[in-house]
Amino acid sequence: MRDKVWEQAEGLVNDYIQPNDLLTLVHSYLRDKQQESCYWQQLTLYSHWMAGGSSDSIYRLAAISELFMLALDIVDDLQDQDNVDKPWMVSPPSHTLNAVLGLLNCCYGELGRLKESEPFAIYPLLGEASRLAALSIEGQYRDISNAVESEEDYIIMVQQKSGSLIRLAMYFGLAVSPMSSPQLAVLDELASCLGIIAQLENDLRDVGRLDAKSDLLSRKKTLPVLYLLSYSEEDFPILQQYYEGALSKEKFLQHQDECLAFVEQSGCLQYGRAIQNLYIDRAHELFDLLEGVEEWKEKLRVMTIGERSPASEAASALLHPEGTED
Known part of the structure; x- marks a missing residue:
């Protein structure tokens, strides 16, 4: 399955980019991407098969999913200036940007071509792909411009930035399947939860580090960071001063041991994990509401949030006993 998708991705790139240095560059990015998980293609494939789809185009659509997300991952790394060892971060930025444009051109070109041969059953594929991509870009802009000031802002930003991409990857599979409209509403909420x-998960990992991927050093306002800032003025004012620009990075790093201790003792990790668990529980509820081929629904569940534990099922039963409303 994995090899089949990447074979399609390589062929698609060859179809749309002329043999030259740019094609060689894009293939080098693809080779690196193949070393990672196949999360995006699995979202597309499993959603399709869960919905009872059997399209001959599904591996091509899964390849488009991977290429689309690779292009957006590259843009994200350029904006954040992290993952510095990736080939697209080593290449001159102008070359990398051309590769991104080439990847996006491959995706939109192939979506247009597939529309001629596939009876898309739900929405116009190009229009929906563009809408969801634009929503994700808006969320990314809110993130990098530090527009987040509250938990509500954070949830909205993540629903746009990350939830829209998960919805898009699923949509690539669902657009050529017999999924019903009510089920699509369930999947919309599920994608937001996922x-x-x-x-x-990323934010909880990155709040406790002070290296190139540190959210604190980048002055990002993630949910754990918002929690820290709410207590910082009293318990660790240096963090507040750094975020306000009153303290340089160099001076802030002189207090890194104190900072890491503050993170550990603050309760921000426990708070973030508690919020995450609420969304995990809701995602399990939404999976239970989904109809379709049970085998692929469970594969999709395990891939994204894992199996529901007996403890989680017991807690859910206590919170929502049979015969009561939520």
């Missing part, structure tokens, strides 16, 4: 769960 985006928040995944983003919180």
Whole structure:
């Protein structure tokens, strides 16, 4: 399955980019991407098969999913200036940007071509892909411009930035399947939950480090960071001063041991994990509401949030006993 998708991705790139240095560059990015998980293609494939789809185009759509997300990952790394060892960060930025444009051109070109041969059953594929991509870009802009000031702002930003991409990857599979409209509404909420769960996992990892991927050093306002800032003025004012620009990075790093101790003792990790668990529980509820081929629904569940533990099922039963409303 994995090899089949990457074979399609390589062929698609060859179809749309002329043999030259740019094509060689894009293939080098693809080779690096193949070393990572196949999360995006699995979202596309499993969603399709869960919905009872059997399209001959599904591996091509899964390849488009991977290429689309690779392009956006590259842009994200350029904006954040992290993952510095990736080939697209080593290449001159002008070359990398051309590669991104080439990847996006491959995706939109192939979506247009597929529309001629596939009876898309739900929405116009190009229009929906563009809408969800634009929503994700808006969320990314809110993130990098530090527009987040509250938990509500954070949730909205993540729903746009991450949830929209998960919805898009699923949509690539669902657009050529017999999924019903009510089920699409369930999947919309599920995608938002999955985006928040995944983003919180990243944020909980990155709040406790002071290296190139540190959210604190980048002055990002993630949910754990917002929690820290709410207590910082009293318990660790140096963090507040750094975020306000009153303290340089060099001077802030002179207090890194104190900072890491503050993170550990503050309760921000426990708070973030508690919020994440709420969304995990809701995601399990939404999976239970989904109809379709049970085998692929469970594969999709395990891939994104894992199996529901007996403890989680017991807690859910206590919170929502049979015959009561939420």
